[in-house]
Amino acid sequence: MSFVRYKAIVEEGDVVIVYLTHESMFPLTLEAGRIFQTRFGALRHSDIIGKRFGSKILCGGGRGYVYALHPTPELWTLTLPHRTQIVYTTDISMLTLQLDLKPGSVVVESGTGSGSVSHAVIRTIAPTGHLYTFEFHQQRAEKAREEFSDHGLSNLVTVTHRNVCTDGFGLSDVADAVFLDLPSPWEAVASAKLALKKAGGRLCSFSPCVEQIQRTCDKLRSHGFCDITTIECLLRTFDVRTIALPEPDLGQPDSCVQTRHEGSETAQSFTFKSAVPPKDMPGHTGFLTFATLYPQVETS
Ligand SMILES: C[S@@+](CC[C@H](N)C(=O)[O-])C[C@H]1O[C@@H](n2cnc3c(N)ncnc32)[C@H](O)[C@@H]1O
Known part of the structure; x- marks a missing residue:
């Protein structure tokens, strides 16, 4: 599988x-x-x-x-057993593009949570890339490892049970990109910088609250990250509906007015198909902050 x-x-x-x-x-x-x-x-x-x-x-x-x-990662995101809040496909697609992920990319992620982002990242970086994902909740780390194995993904991912805010990633000069979905992402910025390749790379942090972003951006700036941008992605879907309307009362027949009758039985109403936005739209999920680490050159 x-x-x-x-x-x-x-x-x-x-x-x-x-x-x-x-x-x-x-x-x-x-x-x-x-x-x-x-x-x-x-x-x-x-x-x-x-x-x-x-x-x-x-x-x-x-x-x-x-x-x-x-x-697929998209269907898995919609159906997976929730062990945590998860990131959904709209945000995942944006972070995949903005982190410049492609086959062969090496990615560092924390926390693993329910593995929603991990599955999508793994699909993108396969068959030659690798995901190092870190989770400080032991059962979640074990469950994620088991799921990756059941899904035939073990060779593309390493799950580590660790508190990355206190103990870092323990990786140096390996990652093309880092993705953070943590309550206090600013505490992981220094070790994320260490994990990124000296040739440079991209970082993304997902946070629901603007206060988390402010602290993360300050930390990114003080660690030499550039091009710091925060966005929110809102998706607008449309439902296709069959709508029935009463026949408009136009008085005398008017040769300029044409009414389409689609399967309508009587002259009193007519139906047509239309795409309409749903009454309730999913609102705020979180903000995505992106930053670039440029190549680190030794200066004398
Ligand atoms: C919101 S969930 C991540 C969801 C994940 N992005 C997904 O889409 O399935 C946040 C995870 O970070 C973990 N976490 C929080 N602080 C951590 C830390 N300091 N080190 C490692 N993991 C941490 C939590 O246990 C939780 O599972």
Whole structure:
């Protein structure tokens, strides 16, 4: 199983994302003989094993169906077991670009949390890069290590149980990029600088509060980081809806007015499809602060 490359056929032991609706998805590790209960009834793991990823699978004896999707970092972020607050795909896509991550990049991250960012970073830096991820909560570190192994990612990631604010990363001159998602990221800036390659690199810190950013920016500046920028990413999605409107009362027929009738039964109303923004939009998640460390040259 791999979150890095697609495969065609589902095998026992694979993770599939069971898709019921856009709002209802579950990760499932397949074991022949087991049953997963859905709102459409029982879904037998054996009915998924051997099918192509993306297949429609009947459940509840034909009462409904689900799709068996291939796991990706984006779907994992939507379905993973939450052990902490997590960073979502909108922020992850921005940090991936701004940190200039690519195959072969070496990345240092803390904290690991629920592994949402880690999975996306690993996919981007594979097959030759490496993620060093640090977590000071022992069970979270162990669980993350276990998940990476189950997902076939162990060779691309090293999980270390450590308090990086007091004990640093213990790495020097190795990283192309550092990502911090910590309550007090400013306490990790000195060791992040040490971990970055002497040839230079990028740092990103994710924080919900502006006070955290102010302290982090001060620390970044005093440690020689340049090009310090903070942004907030807000995503606006649209729902496609079928809208029914009453026929407008235009008085006498007017040859200039044309009304589209799409499947409407009567002359009193007409329907059309439209994309509308949802009433409630997800708001603030956090601020992303980016900074560059330029090559460190010895001056005499
Ligand atoms: C918000 S979570 C990170 C979530 C992660 N970015 C994700 O998307 O899944 C913050 C994590 O940092 C860890 N943490 C907090 N302070 C730390 C420290 N000083 N050293 C290492 N990890 C720390 C916490 O235990 C927690 O798991």
